[in-house]
Amino acid sequence: MIPVSLQSCLSFALIVFLLLPNRRIPMRYRGPLLLVVLVIGIIPLPTGLSLAGYLRGLTDELSITAMVWMLAGTALRLGWLQPGSSACSWQLCSVFAVLGVLLYPASMGVGMLDTYGWGYSPRMLIALIGMLALALLLLGNMLGVLILTLATLAFTLGIKASDNYWDYLIDPFVVFYSIGVLAANSIAALLKWRRSQFAPAPQLDEGLD
Known part of the structure; x- marks a missing residue:
């Protein structure tokens, strides 16, 4: 451990x-x-x-996801990695935002499902994460594949005190960060669209008399 x-x-x-x-x-x-x-x-x-x-x-x-994500960000700051595409960032944030919405409301008593309990016998949950990792692999998102793989491997080896798979996979900071990035990008895209809508139309040159 x-x-x-x-x-x-x-x-x-x-x-x-x-x-x-x-x-x-x-x-x-x-x-x-x-x-x-x-x-x-x-x-x-x-x-x-x-x-x-x-x-x-x-x-x-913190979760293994948070640790690996921060290590990747640190490697980027140190010049050891090249910046990824905005599409890869959007994919990664979308995955963990959805997982957070799946876990935390139910764990606080919203709804009838005990999604946190799924992490104690996580065969189906690991299968779901495996499919997400495969989808990210097909999309070329290697950081996402690495994060999900290492989180699952860490759970298998039991390197944390918790025996719940969710605690290896996500934590509130990962979820809030993911939702915040998605919200900020959405607002920026909306503002850009509105500016384009209200921008004056280019005037055509009048024909020669």
Whole structure:
């Protein structure tokens, strides 16, 4: 089992690094910046608990999906990966937004289905995720395939304290991020469409007399 402290420190470092405006920092300094943030998260405070420990208390253990997604974002910031297409981002956010809508309302008592309970004997759920991974593979979304595969593999190996497949697959932060990206993109597309509708029509050149 992966020690909670190790995952907490890694989560803290990745979250802070991705939130910092490091796009303005030269590429050669970004790796050392990530190491500095990691060390800051590990150092115990006078209370005896580190910043990573406080984050762990606020967020609990993040899902494997969140960890892999943040690692991919960090690799992108460090120049180790090339940016993916907007279509791939839309596909990935759509998958986890739908999974979140499937899980969280039912787990809070909305409806008659206990979708969280599906994660304890997740054969059908794993089959569904396998079909989603296959669809993403056909679409060329390799990050999505990697995330779903690693989450399933982690559940099989039991590297987290939870024995529920959902806890490996999604968490509230993944779902809120996915819904937020989809909403922001939809609003941007709507505003662009409205501007195009109200834009003055180009005037045709009058014919020569």
